[in-house]
Amino acid sequence: MHGLPPAAVERLARAARSGVRTSLLSAPSAAGIKAVGLEPVGEVMGCVVQSMVPRYQTYASGYNIAGIAQPFLDALNTGYATALGRLREEAKALGADGVVDIRLSTTGLGGGEEFLAMGTAVRAQSTTRPRSLFTTDLSGSDVAKLMLSGWVPVHVEWAGAAHTIYTGYSTNTQFQTSFYAGNIEVDSYTALINRVRAGARRRFHEMVRSAHADGGIVSDMALSTWEPGERLVAALAVVYGTAIAQFHADGPAPARTLTVMPLRRQGE
Amino acid sequence: MTTVDGIPEDAMRRLAEMKPGSKTSLFTSDLSVNEFLLVREAGFRPLGMVLGSSIYHVGFQFGRWSKNQELEVLSNAMYHARELAMTRMEAEADVLGADGIVGVRLEIEFKEFGSDLAEFIAVGTAVKADEPGQWRNNTGKPFTSDLSGQDFWTLVQAGYAPLGMVMGTCVYHVAHQRFWQALGNVGQNVEIPQFTEALYDARELAMSRMQAEAEALQAEGIVGVQLLSLPHRWGGHTTEFFAIGTAVKPLRADHTIAKPQLVLPLVD
Numbered sequence: 001m002h003g004l005p006p007a008a009v010e011r012l013a014r015a016a017r018s019g020v021r022t023s024l025l026s027a028p029s030a031a032g033i034k035a036v037g038l039e040p041v042g043e044v045m046g047c048v049v050q051s052m053v054p055r056y057q058t059y060a061s062g063y064n065i066a067g068i069a070q071p072f073l074d075a076l077n078t079g080y081a082t083a084l085g086r087l088r089e090e091a092k093a094l095g096a097d098g099v100v101d102i103r104l105s106t107t108g109l110g111g112g113e114e115f116l117a118m119g120t121a122v123r124a125q126s127t128t129r130p131r132s133l134f135t136t137d138l139s140g141s142d143v144a145k146l147m148l149s150g151w152v153p154v155h156v157e158w159a160g161a162a163h164t165i166y167t168g169y170s171t172n173t174q175f176q177t178s179f180y181a182g183n184i185e186v187d188s189y190t191a192l193i194n195r196v197r198a199g200a201r202r203r204f205h206e207m208v209r210s211a212h213a214d215g216g217i218v219s220d221m222a223l224s225t226w227e228p229g230e231r232l233v234a235a236l237a238v239v240y241g242t243a244i245a246q247f248h249a250d251g252p253a254p255a256r257t258l259t260v261m262p263l264r265r266q267g268e
Numbered sequence: 269m270t271t272v273d274g275i276p277e278d279a280m281r282r283l284a285e286m287k288p289g290s291k292t293s294l295f296t297s298d299l300s301v302n303e304f305l306l307v308r309e310a311g312f313r314p315l316g317m318v319l320g321s322s323i324y325h326v327g328f329q330f331g332r333w334s335k336n337q338e339l340e341v342l343s344n345a346m347y348h349a350r351e352l353a354m355t356r357m358e359a360e361a362d363v364l365g366a367d368g369i370v371g372v373r374l375e376i377e378f379k380e381f382g383s384d385l386a387e388f389i390a391v392g393t394a395v396k397a398d399e400p401g402q403w404r405n406n407t408g409k410p411f412t413s414d415l416s417g418q419d420f421w422t423l424v425q426a427g428y429a430p431l432g433m434v435m436g437t438c439v440y441h442v443a444h445q446r447f448w449q450a451l452g453n454v455g456q457n458v459e460i461p462q463f464t465e466a467l468y469d470a471r472e473l474a475m476s477r478m479q480a481e482a483e484a485l486q487a488e489g490i491v492g493v494q495l496l497s498l499p500h501r502w503g504g505h506t507t508e509f510f511a512i513g514t515a516v517k518p519l520r521a522d523h524t525i526a527k528p529q530l531v532l533p534l535v536d
Contacts, residue, residue: 037276097280124276130283142301149305152279177385182327183345185352186385189323193387194356197319201296205316209294216296217304218317221391225379241296247282257309257421259528 004089008045012093015042023120025101029140033100036147038122038140042094046086046117049109050079056228069162069234076238079115080104080158087117088133096121098134100143102156104240136242137219150248155211160238161199165192168231192235197223200237213243297393299371303417307370310421312395315364320356321389323379324349331441331506336466338473339506342439346508349388350374350435354412357390361410366394367403368411370420372433374512378501405431405485413514415492423491427520431485435512436477440470442505470509471495478511487515 004012023030023040030040053071083104091099102119119135136143136153143153165188167173173188175181200221208216218241225235297304297314307314326349329341353374361369372392379385392412397403405411413420413430423430443462445453453460475495482490493513500508 036279097283124280126277126280128277128280128284130280131285132283134283138301145301145305147275147279149308152282154283176325179328179384181325183341183348184325184327185349186323186325189379189385190321193321193323197321201317201319205294205296208296213294215294215314217301218296218298221298223387245282247278257306259526260531261528263530263532 004086008086008090012090015094024118025120025140029101032139032141032144033122036144037125038098038100038143039125041096041121041123044087044090044094044096044099044119044121046083046088046090047114048079048082048086049112049114050075050082051112055226055234065164065166065232068164068228068232069236073160073162073236075113076160077158079106079113080117083115083117084135084156084158087119088135091119091121091133094121095123096133097124097130098122098136098153100136100153101139102135102137104137104158137240138217138242146244150246151214151244152247154213154243154245155207156240156242157204157207157211157216158238158240159200159203159207160236161196161203162234162236163192163196163199164228164232164234166232189233192233193223193225193237196235196237197221200239204239204241208243211243213245215246216243217241298391299393299417303371303420306417306421307393307395310424311398312367312370313398315361315366315394315396317391318357318360318364318366318369318394319389319391320353320358320360321387322349322352322356323385323387324352326384326386328384332443334443334446335441336443336462336469337441338470339439339441342502342506342508343437346437346439346510347435349386350390350437353388353390354433357392358409358412361392361394364394365396366410367397367401368413368430369394370413370415370430371417372412372414374414374433374435376498376500403429407432407485414512415514419492422525423516424519425525427518427523428488428491428516429519431487431515431517432481433512434478434481434485434487434490434515435510436474436479436481437508437510438470438473438477439502439506439508440466440473442466442507444505470507471511474509474511478513482513482515485515486517488517490515 021041022043024043052075055072099119099121102117105116107114134153135156137156167188176184176186218239220240222238228234295314296317298317326345327341329339331339369392375389377387379387403411411430412433414433490513496510498508498510
């Protein structure tokens with residue numbers, strides 16, 4: 001339980017004394033995970049407020065332009081990693097095997113940024129225990145569907161990449177974005193966006209691999225662009241999802257789909 | 269509720285014995301859990317999330333105040349930029365040795381840095397069939413489809429194969445009413461013929477272009493067609509009419525699927 005704020009330690013001590021098991025799951029999610037032998041043991045949280053480096057910087061000669069957005073990306077990385085780390089600590093203290101339905105969010109506070117991870121810790125009705133906690137942003141019912149088909153979530157992964165370009169000396173960019181250019185692809189911006197998107201996806205892929213998983217399910221992919229200074233364009237791409245592993249090696253998945261036609265009005 | 273035999277035990281054992289998977293089998297997917305499992309059941313393995321992107325400078329064209337007309341410069345821009353993004357996505361899938369790309373999303377985002385600049389992006393999941401077969405289309409490229417995993421499963425079950433996404437676009441300027449005509453219509457319920465005609469013309473142009481693409485692919489038909497009116501940023505009288513769908517070919521002579529079970533969901 002190292003690294004947890006006093007309030008969290010107290011919360012865990014109370015959970016240990018009490019027989020009440022809390023959960024953030026919706027009713028279908030709770031029913032779903034029970035069907036695959038997982039029991040909720042408590043809601044868990046990880047939170048950190050960090051001061052953030054500014055996203056805007058002015059250009060100075062000799063400055064490393066490409067890396068201007070890097071400290072900002074590093075701050076996001078540390079923030080999410082700390083929040084998820086604290087969430088895992090809480091889950092471990094509850095004797096959980098994994099955490100499902102994890103939601104990550106950030107909220108701006110004056111001069112800082114809050115990173116928050118919330119989820120529901122679960123324990124498997126099994127004799128084997130995983131070597132380390134599994135974590136996923138998938139809902140309880142999604143976890144149930146995966147496990148019924150022979151897949152188990154391994155790790156929630158957040159991968160980002162950032163890059164910045166200076167368009168001042170590129171007459172090409174100046175022409176291509178001018179009124180007179182007509183229909184034309186803007187090479188420098190296209191290269192920038194493709195670079196950060198590819199970087200984030202590669203990083204996600206590497207994280208899935210280093211988790212020793214078999215695949216990754218991407219939940220969200222985001223891109224933000226801004227101008228950190230005069231004639232500078234920065235881009236930051238994020239890929240977020242869950243690494244999954246197959247436990248029924250090869251062979252058809254045990255669950256089969258049943259086609260149904262719901263008897264309810266359109267749009268309900 | 270009873271637990272499905274062995275599931276938590278097997279899943280936890282897999283997590284306890286985490287070891288590197290074989291290098292070739294690692295995949296990432298942009299699909300939801302439902303879609304991922306259905307695509308697997310339809311007999312396809314996801315290979316990786318594929319993406320193509322283009323930052324495009326959209327040219328400018330004046331529409332005559334009182335004339336219904338297509339703005340070809342803008343139509344061309346919207347088509348060419350989407351084509352660039354799609355081609356790049358297909359190239360990524362080709363590198364992965366895919367048979368096709370499912371769950372393709374085409375998005376347009378206007379960027380902060382420049383009012384005429386838009387990012388055109390195509391994202392999907394490259395898949396490979398478990399059974400080798402003739403899945404690529406007559407251009408030798410992997411098939412593309414914007415159908416959801418559910419629709420894709422149903423399509424394959426019913427004996428059809430997707431050939432490719434087909435699209436047609438038309439940016440149209442709808443004439444303003446002349447002063448006396450506008451005055452004559454005040455307070456009256458009357459049809460404004462030139463508006464009606466303009467919308468007919470524009471939609472017809474978009475749909476016929478989409479149809480021509482399907483004919484080029486030697487398709488039997490187009491499913492899941494969406495006909496969108498996208499105002500973008502050109503003011504009230506200039507609109508993009510965009511038709512998009514998935515061209516399909518028959519896989520076998522009979523097209524029946526298992527009769528679905530009727531269910532009455534007990535939810536609000």
